[in-house]
Amino acid sequence: MKPAIDTKVLQPLSDEQLAKYRQDGYLILRQACSADLIDVYNAHIHAIRSAEDMPQWARPRRGQQYLGDKERFSVRIFHPHKNDGFSLQMMKLPVIRGALRQIYGQEALGIQTMYFYKDPGSPGQSAHQDYYYIKNEPNTITATWMALEDVDTENGCMHVIPGSHRLGLLPHGAVRNIQEHEANLHEIEGVDLTREIPVPMKKGDVLIFDGLLIHSSTRNRSADRWRRSFVCHYIRGDSVITDQRELAPYSLA
Numbered sequence: 147m148k149p150a151i152d153t154k155v156l157q158p159l160s161d162e163q164l165a166k167y168r169q170d171g172y173l174i175l176r177q178a179c180s181a182d183l184i185d186v187y188n189a190h191i192h193a194i195r196s197a198e199d200m201p202q203w204a205r206p207r208r209g210q211q212y213l214g215d216k217e218r219f220s221v222r223i224f225h226p227h228k229n230d231g232f233s234l235q236m237m238k239l240p241v242i243r244g245a246l247r248q249i250y251g252q253e254a255l256g257i258q259t260m261y262f263y264k265d266p267g268s269p270g271q272s273a274h275q276d277y278y279y280i281k282n283e284p285n286t287i288t289a290t291w292m293a294l295e296d297v298d299t300e301n302g303c304m305h306v307i308p309g310s311h312r313l314g315l316l317p318h319g320a321v322r323n324i325q326e327h328e329a330n331l332h333e334i335e336g337v338d339l340t341r342e343i344p345v346p347m348k349k350g351d352v353l354i355f356d357g358l359l360i361h362s363s364t365r366n367r368s369a370d371r372w373r374r375s376f377v378c379h380y381i382r383g384d385s386v387i388t389d390q391r392e393l394a395p396y397s398l399a
């Protein structure tokens with residue numbers, strides 16, 4: 147007898163979700179990853195970031211500048227999938243591969259991962275469009291943002307402007323509020339940011355959003371709650387990265 151195929155994993159999105167995604171530029175895949183898997187992944191990354199002899203690829207850095215010990219749990223790890231098989235498998239989660247295939251109408255390629263540490267007091271990221279940072283042709287960049295714990299406005303959840311992916315690429319300039327946001331990045335200009343809405347999520351939920359959607363995150367204002375997340379970027383199988391040589395495409399198979 148043939149094993150049953152779990153179509154929910156291979157095709158997790160309903161027609162309504164897909165239509166809403168096209169309209170709003172984002173959707174939330176509820177409970178896409180189990181709490182058990184997230185606990186093991188968080189422990190794995192924590193062990194790497196806590197180690198005396200932390201490998202170079204995991205060391206906290208801002209641009210090309212490596213940072214000191216006190217940034218171990220506040221600054222993201224760039225591209226863990228390139229050196230860490232666990233992170234690579236997290237980028238390839240079948241449910242995410244399936245959702246992207248529904249969005250694109252063909253297979254996606256993984257191009258970037260980031261594990262965000264954001265301990266209490268850590269700043270957020272100012273409003274931006276991911277396509278500003280990752281040029282690809284034709285533009286199909288899509289992000290997934292997995293909540294590695296419950297997130298809300300207290301511990302610095304994501305904010306989005308629904309429908310803003312239809313505005314095209316907008317200018318970005320200096321970050322305006324460096325108390326709230328990381329200073330070394332860029333912030334979108336000429337947009338009414340009071341239109342941003344918070345996106346509270348439960349551990350295991352995944353926010354999928356268009357690379358032109360305007361989004362940001364806020365400072366972690368909690369006294370003792372962490373805000374970790376795993377962020378991946380993908381392109382459609384027929385797109386190519388045109389300006390970032392660090393971003394080699396990975397098959398999700």
Ligand SMILES: O=C(O)CCC(=O)C(=O)O
Nearest residue numbers: 262270271276363375377
């Ligand atoms: O997780 C965050 O705080 C911000 C993530 C984000 O905006 C991004 O990766 O583009």
